[in-house]
């Protein structure tokens with residue numbers, strides 16, 4: 001555990017077990033159907049990389065990059081898509097993957113954008129759900145863990161691009177947190 005982490009909220013074993021379960025569930029639900037995974041990067045990178053290896057139906061993978069910041073300094077009121085998908089999703093089943101669902105604005109924005117491409121279906125999957133902060137009612141189809149309202153890092157989640165490599169989900173020490181920068 002690095003010295004910047006106050007507590008481990010979800011350890012590596014628990015993550016790996018749950019990701020395998022989600023993969024089995026998704027494979028069952030999409031039996032006999034093709035699926036396109038769309039990962040919101042960078043946050044969903046590690047989660048998606050592990051999850052895709054537990055999915056047994058034919059999948060394609062694409063990524064979408066979303067920024068919650070305007071020019072990297074001031075927090076934007078709305079998330080912005082800065083790198084759209086490349087794969088044609090018209091008439092396809094899409095599963096959108098993010099690391100964490102907080103206010104719901106990011107998923108809402110991306111779902112709306114993907115809907116414009118006329119997919120057959122869109123479902124959503126997040127590793128973590130912080131239900132307490134929800135501003136936008138955004139139901140999620142697959143949730144790894146419900147967590148309390150902490151600022152967490154690790155397993156893809158960052159603070160100022162750091163800590164993504166940690167194999168667990170940890171709470172960053174309060175003195176290292178700077179919530180106004182990302183809320």
Ligand code: IMP
Pocket residue numbers: 040043068079098099100101102103104105106107150151152153157158159
């Ligand atoms: P939302 O748009 O408020 O639902 O926030 C979702 C995005 O905010 C995620 O894709 C994360 O990148 C980021 N985020 C929200 N909470 C945390 C956190 O606790 N740690 C790191 N990133 C977070």
Ligand code: MG
Pocket residue numbers: 043157158
């Ligand atoms: Mg992020």
